[in-house]
Structure formats: structure tokens, C-alpha cells
Amino acid sequence: MAVHDETNQELRLFQTGEHPCGYWPERQARDLVLDPQDERLGTLYPMALSWGFRRSGDLVYRPHCQNCRACVPVRIPVARFAPDRSQRRCLARNADLECRVLPAERTDEQFALYQRYLQHRHARGGMDDHGPHEFDQFLIGSWSHGRFMEIRSPTVDHQRGRLLGVAVTDVTELGLSAVYTFFDPEQDKRSLGTFAILQQIAWAQRGGLPHLYLGYWIHGHRKMDYKRRYHPLEYFDGRHWRQADPGNEALQS
Structure with a gap:
């Protein structure tokens, strides 16, 4: 075609x-x-x-x-985003964490965290045996627009805090695209997946970028349905991006 x-x-x-x-x-x-x-x-x-x-x-x-x-493509128009009560609690709960944006280059520390995450979240799912080559192939590629946003515990006595999460993010003139996020599986109470998206929204806002692309929303899928919690939300109908709301039938069917 x-x-x-x-x-x-x-x-x-x-x-x-x-x-x-x-x-x-x-x-x-x-x-x-x-x-x-x-x-x-x-x-x-x-x-x-x-x-x-x-x-x-x-x-x-x-x-x-x-x-x-x-699979419905969705994105957040970041200038109009307002966190709900649960998202505000997430931000407050993680106010001690430090985020920084780095080039998309694998480190041993990042790879070790990636392996732990896959073994916990995707055991026997086909990804838990990924090595360094698969990491680079999947998350970076050869022409990537990507950056790694690291999430760390606080710096103490000039010692960098422990790595808790990495949000792999593509940067384009049309907005940021959330490619993949992995984090410490022992930090469930922090809701680091939600925190990463909120930080990516703030990153796009600081950069004057219009959207954060979240990939595909899937109704009823326990790992994908969370995306409808971000408002306002736009979905692609195959021709145009349209505004969605919690009761929109386009995100129910």
C-alpha cells in the first residue's frame, strides 16, 4: 500500500x-x-x-x-489537563522523588531495574528473558527521538538516590510520546506508573508541547484501561482526533 x-x-x-x-x-x-x-x-x-x-x-x-x-489511539492535550484527586494524592505521595531527563542510552543500573520489572510484571510473557541487545532494540532503536526520564529517591549527602523508575519518552514537535515505563516492583504504594505520566505531562507543559501521546487505550483491559483516567482525553477515530469524556461511547465500544 x-x-x-x-x-x-x-x-x-x-x-x-x-x-x-x-x-x-x-x-x-x-x-x-x-x-x-x-x-x-x-x-x-x-x-x-x-x-x-x-x-x-x-x-x-x-x-x-x-x-x-x-485498540484506540489516545493523547492528552496537556495545556487543559487538570489532575483529579487521586492523581493529586499521587503527586503529593511522591513529592520527595527527583526526576531528570537523560539521553536514551542504556546504563547497567537501568538494565538491572528493567530486568526486575519484567520478571515481576511479565513473567513467562516472552519479554522476561530480554538481554541488553533486546533492551536497546525495543526501547532505543537506531533513529530514536527518545529520552529516558529517570525517577530517583532523594539525593543524600551528595550521593545520587536509588533508581526507582524510567519513563522512555519520545520527543517531537507535536508532543511527547510515552513509549514504555518500568519501575521498582517493590514500590507499588507509590503508583510510579501514574507518577511517570504526570511528570511527562508537566515536561510537555514546560516545553510548550501540545500533547502527550499514550499509545492505545483498550476498554476492559486491566493493563490498558487506566488511560481513561486522564482528562481531558482525545482519541483518534481513524481520520480525526476527537475529544472524549468519561461517558463517551467511543471509549466504551
Whole structure:
């Protein structure tokens, strides 16, 4: 399949064969993928985000399943975001933590935390045997716009605090994209996943960027349904981004 970008240059899209769905194992999935050999991928990526695509390593894809439309691209218009009571409690609970944005370069400390997270959250899920190469391939890639936002315990006596979480985040002129977050599985009470998103929202606001892209929302999926808790929220209907609210049928079906 070929389409044209804003400069009227041809883009090649491929449809993958069927493969087991990563969200509903009993279902078969397919994806639309931008040509992985296209040397313009890094330049095209922001536009692809606006079309509901997502990045995994060097792969820019969007679910395109024959009989399922469960994956709904969503984003937060950060200028209008207001945390709810639960999110304000999360911010207060983690007010002692320190966040800093770094180049997307793997460290031994980050990789050790990544392994612990996968072994706890995705045991026997196909990712828990990831090594350094898989880390780089999945989270960084060769043309990445990515940054690593580290979340650490407080600095004491000029000694850097313990690494508690990393939010892998792509930076584009259209906004930030939350690629993946991993954190200390022993820190459940801190709700570090929520805290990371709130910090990414604040990061986008400071940078004057319009959106934080959250990837795909899936109704009823225990690991994906949390995204509807951020308001306001916009969803992509295949042609346009539209405002969603808690009762919007577009996020119920």
C-alpha cells in the first residue's frame, strides 16, 4: 500500500500477517507498518503519531485487525489537563522523588531495574528473558527521538538516590510520546506508573508541547484501561482526533 505525505512523497505501508495479539492472547492481530527501510522514518515519525501510529524500536506501527477495533489511539492535550484527586494524592505521595531527563542510552543500573520489572510484571510473557541487545532494540532503536526520564529517591549527602523508575519518552514537535515505563516492583504504594505520566505531562507543559501521546487505550483491559483516567482525553477515530469524556461511547465500544 502506498500513501503520500504532506510533501506529496510516496510512503509505503505494509500489512503484517496474523500473529497472536499481545493484549488478548486468544485473538489474532495484524498491524500496519511504515516501511522499515524508509530512510525518512525519523522525520516521518511525528506525522505518523498524528495518524495513530506508535513506535517499538525502529518499527512504526498501528493495529489493523480484521475483526477487532479494540485498540484506540489516545493523547492528552496537556495545556487543559487538570489532575483529579487521586492523581493529586499521587503527586503529593511522591513529592520527595527527583526526576531528570537523560539521553536514551542504556546504563547497567537501568538494565538491572528493567530486568526486575519484567520478571515481576511479565513473567513467562516472552519479554522476561530480554538481554541488553533486546533492551536497546525495543526501547532505543537506531533513529530514536527518545529520552529516558529517570525517577530517583532523594539525593543524600551528595550521593545520587536509588533508581526507582524510567519513563522512555519520545520527543517531537507535536508532543511527547510515552513509549514504555518500568519501575521498582517493590514500590507499588507509590503508583510510579501514574507518577511517570504526570511528570511527562508537566515536561510537555514546560516545553510548550501540545500533547502527550499514550499509545492505545483498550476498554476492559486491566493493563490498558487506566488511560481513561486522564482528562481531558482525545482519541483518534481513524481520520480525526476527537475529544472524549468519561461517558463517551467511543471509549466504551
